[in-house]
Amino acid sequence: MNGAGTSTDTRTERLLEIKDLTVGFPTRDGIVRGVDSLNLNVGSHERLGVVGESGSGKTVMGLAILGMVLPPGRIMGGTVLWRGENVLDEAVANRVRGREIAMIFQDPMVSLNPLKTVGAQLRELLKRRAGLDGADIRRRSLELLDMVGIANPHDRLKSYAFELSGGMRQRVMIATALACEPTLLIADEPTTGLDVTIQDQILTLLHDLSTDLGVSVLMITHDLGVVAQFCDRVQVMYAGRIVERAPITDLFADPQHPYSSGLLQSVPRVDRAEIELAGIPGEPLDRANFPAGCAFEPRCAEAHDACRQAPPPLAKIAERRWVACYNRPGGSQT
């Protein structure tokens, strides 16, 4: 299991395979593509990061994997294969969702039923999804709460969500996600809004659990620090498209896409004084006003004519390294 950090695509089993996924939202100004022709694979025992700013489509992508696109949005094309089966098929989705693929969100308060105790929610889940009954349910509930580091699990079973602190709620949320022993955990900004010391606890917990239980994690976040510390591999999204995909150390040491490098030069560091914050000029993309070419072109210092014609395809530039930019070696051909 410790091979996860250094494993390559070929050595691990391919769990999730997204091909050309496009999710559209109808608006006054026509259909806006929240996710545009997205390709992605998640292997077993892998911690893949998806990093992007608001409007990058990372959350939409996470939801679309489970076939959960909020109306009026809809999946306009592409496939999402889970071990070879199409999850966009409702029947497959119902079987896989919450069992083999589980999801945790930024605000656990939304996902936890405010009118039921933690115990009641776990009981229902274990009964319906895991098919347990009687004493097994209680034993498993306690086991799960203990696993996510909740002290006094007996007492906590009787608690309601509002009685718990933010960190505790996220732990409960993780417990419910792990109830059916999933193979893949999609974590959408699981620590955003938590205090630094609590974020640290939750990330450490997720890291340990994914290693111990062999669960792959798809970590959706805006925080480059979280990505750097948690993930093995990362893909950077901008305006619904993947602009770069690389093993974690490569991305941080040698970012290829101008957006990735701009992002890295925008983050102040707690371990270093007096660094220059380059920032990225311009504003985030107005989603109703997509350019025909590369979406990053209006903010890009290296843009030229070709960038304005069509979005650059994601191309392989080295082993396990992909980038969508016309200015990179190999980036111009498909």
Add this chain to the structure above:
Amino acid sequence: MSEQAVPLVESRDVSVHYSRWVGSRRRTVYALDDFSISVAPGETVGLVGESGCGKSTAGRALLGAVKPTKGQVLFEGEDITDLSRRNWRAMRKQVQLIFQDPYSALNPKLKVGDSIAEPFLVHTRKRGAELEAAVAELLETVGMTAGAADKYPHAFSGGQRQRIVIARALALHPGFVVADEATAALDVSIQAQIVNLLVELKDTVGLSYLFISHNLAVVRHVSDRVAIMYLGHLMELGSQRDIYENPTHPYSQALLSAVPVPDPTTKRHHEPLKGDLPSPMDPPKGCRFNTRCPLAVEQCFEERPPMTERSNGHYVACWVN
């Protein structure tokens, strides 16, 4: 530090307690206790801490927007805790607040120009073309075009709105600005722009900041001195270098090591801090950090440690370290 001259703003043992109904019981919230800090002219003091640590209350107390239960706030040496209505209005020109959420900091029904013009309308006789020119100049100062004045806030992105909020705060040339989580709601690439703008304005306009944030990296980037708070108490105060390179309080150490560094080669080797933050309605006796402190000894549960100077300008409130 050499900021021993006349501080621009200074708080002396300021406490803010207020009562709140919890169910059917009235409880006292100990938001801030014996908070003493000073900001020198031209200086940026960073104030960091987790939620409920009282950093926002501290900022508002320094602005005179929250009345202290106890203690004094001095602005240019003058006590502002008990100002008359007229002096209070005059005071409002000198200090300003930049908010966390640029979305709700601007009235959606008011044109951007009208929002920025408000301080002039309240405090000066500038009207008509003169007023328009002043608004245009402010917009340009924060890197926007003068044409923005005629639009409504919804036409702008979060970063642009924060620029507008900054323009409004700068209208009357305040000497002291409290930036309360001013970049927290922004994306990283935009956050960098705003941070750079704030740093630049400090020199061009001549500002002093109290920079309140939970983001330790941003605070390091902008601050000359840094204060770390926990549950209404100041834990450590020192130069940026003191705090980040030689953190002394166990809480400062834990906080700094908890920040995920955006660099995979700097892997973290540490034990996360255990437990949750206690409620400010029921703070622990003695040192407020004692429930989570790995080094706590008996004295920590009995008596609040005073801030003592460890080296020049580096103060720590801890019995052990």
Add this chain to the structure above:
Amino acid sequence: MTAVDDGLPPSEGTNGAGAASGENATVMSDLRSHLRKSKAGIAGIAICSLFALVAIIGPWLPFLPDPSKQSLPDKLTPPVGWGGAWDHPLGTDQLGRDILARLIDGARISLLVSVVAVIIAAILGTALGLVAGYIGGRIDTLIISAADVQMAFPGVLAGLILVAAFGPSVWLVIIVIAISSWMVFTRVGRGLVFTLKSSLFVEASELAGASSRRVMWRHLLPNLVSSLITLSVLELAAAILSESAFAFLGFGVQPPRSSWGLMIQQGRNYITDGWWIVTFAGLAIAIVVLGVNLLSLWLQSFNDIAEREQIILERPGG
């Protein structure tokens, strides 16, 4: 502000200090595109426009006889289709007056009374709500207690007392309706102010040293307008019903002027010989009230959607 476009009278007294032309244009186009999708909205606007139009230009309609012209030989002529002729399409009443002409004349009274009453109630109620919500404290307690008392006090009884004191008149009805509905605006306005009061832009204005009056006028009121317009339209329906009820009881407009309530009151004695008098007057009330309610429902849904869209578009979450 929003309803003017549809030929409806401005039913709202509070003014949109912040709603300037630029934003209004987009709001208008949004309203139109939202309207195209709502059949109920179209029906509501159609009914309300027709009502307002007829009430305003009624007296100048060329083919209508004088509504108060009596003609005893023609009394109780049935409507067309039930043996009547086209010179009295909806028949005549017990004094031979043309029902259609009287309905149109009645629309004037209904419109006048309800709109003026709602405008008075909205201005008064909103102002009190703003003050109660923003200033708070003892003033709030005072205002809200007054609203509670008014809430508990039956409007008809108030009307009876005032009529006993001053004699029946249209203006009295307007005042009675206004004072029995101001507190709705106060309560809603106060509630909205409570939430708005904690927004950062209000804090910013206060920190800039702005006066309470300025905060209320420039920052709070413009943000109440859209909700209060919807509420006004809803109150309009209630006011139309109240006006009819008062007319029926004989408190309001006096013969020979006409009002729908009055027509029902006078027509009910002839219900066996001339069913059409009460029927058409009753139908007119029902249809107009329905139309106004549909309009208000649609305005409400538009506001909700506009709000939701704003949230989705402004705060893109990843």
